Amino acid sequence: MAAADHSHNFNLPPGFRFHPTDEELVVHFLHRKAALLPCHPDVIPDLDLYPYDPWELEGKALGEGNRWYFYSRKIDARVTDNGYWNPLGRDDPVLSTATSQVVGMKKYFLFHAAAADPIKTNWIMHEYRLPDAASSSSSSSSSSSSTRSSKRRGRPKRQDYSKWVLCRVYERDEEKEEEEDGAELSCLDEVFLSLEDLDEISLPTRIQ
Amino acid sequence: MSISVNGHSQVPPGFRFHPTEEELLHYYLRKKLSFHTVDLDVIPDVDLNKLEPWDIQEKCKIGTTPQNDWYFFSHKDKKYPTGTRTNRATAAGFWKATGRDKVIYTNCHRIGMRKTLVFYKGRAPHGQKSDWIMHEYRLDEISTTQSSNIKASSSSVIGDGGQEEGWVVCRIFKKKNHHKTLDSPVSTTITESPSSLLLNSCNDGALEQIFHYMGQTCKDIEDGDGDGDGGGGGRLLSPIDTSSGGSYLDGRFSKLPNLESPNSTSTHNCHQPINNHVGPTDPILIPGYQLESSSAAAAASAPHNWAAFDRLVASQLNGQIEVSNMIYYSDQLPTPPTLRGTTSFSSKSSSSSYTAAAGQDYNNVDTELWSFAKLSSSLSSSSDPLCHVSNTPI
Numbered sequence: 001m002a003a004a005d006h007s008h009n010f011n012l013p014p015g016f017r018f019h020p021t022d023e024e025l026v027v028h029f030l031h032r033k034a035a036l037l038p039c040h041p042d043v044i045p046d047l048d049l050y051p052y053d054p055w056e057l058e059g060k061a062l063g064e065g066n067r068w069y070f071y072s073r074k075i076d077a078r079v080t081d082n083g084y085w086n087p088l089g090r091d092d093p094v095l096s097t098a099t100s101q102v103v104g105m106k107k108y109f110l111f112h113a114a115a116a117d118p119i120k121t122n123w124i125m126h127e128y129r130l131p132d133a134a135s136s137s138s139s140s141s142s143s144s145s146s147t148r149s150s151k152r153r154g155r156p157k158r159q160d161y162s163k164w165v166l167c168r169v170y171e172r173d174e175e176k177e178e179e180e181d182g183a184e185l186s187c188l189d190e191v192f193l194s195l196e197d198l199d200e201i202s203l204p205t206r207i208q
Numbered sequence: 209m210s211i212s213v214n215g216h217s218q219v220p221p222g223f224r225f226h227p228t229e230e231e232l233l234h235y236y237l238r239k240k241l242s243f244h245t246v247d248l249d250v251i252p253d254v255d256l257n258k259l260e261p262w263d264i265q266e267k268c269k270i271g272t273t274p275q276n277d278w279y280f281f282s283h284k285d286k287k288y289p290t291g292t293r294t295n296r297a298t299a300a301g302f303w304k305a306t307g308r309d310k311v312i313y314t315n316c317h318r319i320g321m322r323k324t325l326v327f328y329k330g331r332a333p334h335g336q337k338s339d340w341i342m343h344e345y346r347l348d349e350i351s352t353t354q355s356s357n358i359k360a361s362s363s364s365v366i367g368d369g370g371q372e373e374g375w376v377v378c379r380i381f382k383k384k385n386h387h388k389t390l391d392s393p394v395s396t397t398i399t400e401s402p403s404s405l406l407l408n409s410c411n412d413g414a415l416e417q418i419f420h421y422m423g424q425t426c427k428d429i430e431d432g433d434g435d436g437d438g439g440g441g442g443r444l445l446s447p448i449d450t451s452s453g454g455s456y457l458d459g460r461f462s463k464l465p466n467l468e469s470p471n472s473t474s475t476h477n478c479h480q481p482i483n484n485h486v487g488p489t490d491p492i493l494i495p496g497y498q499l500e501s502s503s504a505a506a507a508a509s510a511p512h513n514w515a516a517f518d519r520l521v522a523s524q525l526n527g528q529i530e531v532s533n534m535i536y537y538s539d540q541l542p543t544p545p546t547l548r549g550t551t552s553f554s555s556k557s558s559s560s561s562y563t564a565a566a567g568q569d570y571n572n573v574d575t576e577l578w579s580f581a582k583l584s585s586s587l588s589s590s591s592d593p594l595c596h597v598s599n600t601p602i
Contacts, residue, residue, distance in 0.1 A: 012219070012223060015227025015232070016223050019223070040220070189341075192308075193337075
């Protein structure tokens with residue numbers, strides 16, 4: 001697959017794959033991209049604002065296993081030919097393991113296929129962006145949410161596309177989810193371990 | 209870019225050593241056996257008896273990036289000069305095999321096996337189970353001898369002692385706590401029910417494996433686990449026996465793999481008395497399956513009516529609900545409800561949730577089951593070898 005090609009580009013032995021942590025994605029890739037520094041390794045393509053459907057990413061984004069990585073721009077509504085990315089829940093901060101500082105934010109999206117009654121799919125997107133603090137550092141960030149949104153609404157319909165984001169897209173596979181990193185126990189192993197638990201506990205000899 | 213285990217040179221950011229099982233066996237272990245050294249500094253040699261799992265992760269660092277799993281070669285040594293078992297004890301504990309070995313394929317060709325081991329702190333039989341898991345990969349003899357590069361000495365290292373000696377490649381990792389893996393709002397809905405996973409996998413033949421596992425005698429116990437030598441024989445049966453009422457179900461499990469060979473002693477032993485006691489209560493035990501009275505009678509009168517039994521099993525395996533029933537029973541039976549809170553089994557979220565999933569209309573069945581249990585235990589006599597064993601206090 002594409003994965004092998006990438007590792008060969010770096011003379012990596014077999015078995016090395018692009019499995020970045022959130023922090024690596026933000027620090028090594030997003031920060032450098034935003035700072036216009038050369039990314040090393042320069043493996044993640046910039047898909048700009050092209051509205052690819054998630055299943056179209058193969059060959060365009062960096063593919064690794066069933067995951068695809070690409071740069072894009074911050075955009076309010078990510079609409080494709082056949083659907084749209086619907087934001088899920090809250091944003092998560094991406095922390096630096098060394099300093100515990102927030103180095104980025106992670107937002108979750110679920111792809112809905114366009115229809116009269118839009119259909120949820122199993123396609124997930126993680127969108128990483130630089131911390132919000134940078135943009136709102138001018139004023140107190142806590143009280144500025146309402147003012148900021150009104151400010152945005154007040155503006156003409158011009159979006160700020162200058163903010164880079166880094167996206168990871170994958171199709172959720174419920175059966176394989178647990179084994180995704182290859183380090184998890186198989187279901188069968190869990191059963192066996194449970195059986196051994198039964199062995200270890202003391203059971204009463206009969207029912208009272 | 210070169211890789212160094214010492215962390216001096218760098219793996220490019222974002223890249224990790226995540227080999228497939230095929231790569232581990234077909235590329236790395238084969239190279240190791242044929243004395244190639246290229247790339248092998250990615251995977252160091254580790255003396256499993258000298259390093260604790262938490263020390264291994266120090267020794268097996270690749271680059272400076274955080275890792276969730278660690279890889280190493282290990283040379284298996286015999287526990288006793290004359291035996292075939294492997295010594296996997298360390299200063300602080302021991303590795304104990306669990307489950308059944310998994311076959312590793314490459315392009316549909318079998319190339320090796322994977323053994324799963326758990327690290328226990330302390331000494332057998334009082335070891336305390338840890339979260340450290342090891343997958344130990346070994347090449348099949350055929351695939352190693354087929355590789356033309358292997359010198360005579362290495363093939364003797366592989367030996368003929370059931371692969372209990374020689375080089376293996378291992379991966380260790382810490383078992384994830386399911387409650388901690390919620391790394392995104394999306395995955396909360398996924399990971400909260402490992403039971404659904406379990407049930408799904410059961411449709412893919414895992415169930416048969418479980419049955420086989422439960423039915424086999426001591427195959428896995430003699431299979432090189434670190435915990436001494438005794439008492440293995442009854443460990444699989446004892447939790448089920450202890451409920452006394454479980455003997456029928458237990459008998460079913462035991463019998464399943466032996467269908468082709470009804471004459472095996474273990475089958476015969478538990479089969480006879482169980483049918484005598486339990487035959488009439490069959491319809492209670494298997495909800496959704498109406499055993500015709502004639503065939504029930506046939507089953508009771510003819511203990512070796514395997515065709516009828518086969519139909520029974522087939523009906524059980526027909527759907528997920530039925531499958532979950534069996535899990536449900538095998539889960540529930542060994543442990544009286546009042547005890548479940550204290551068992552480590554029920555501390556897993558899986559237990560409660562698949563009980564809930566399977567439960568629904570089986571609450572009443574459950575009570576019937578327990579009343580049946582009393583019936584069965586009162587009926588069981590010393591002629592039943594299983595019940596005889598189970599009456600021994602643990």
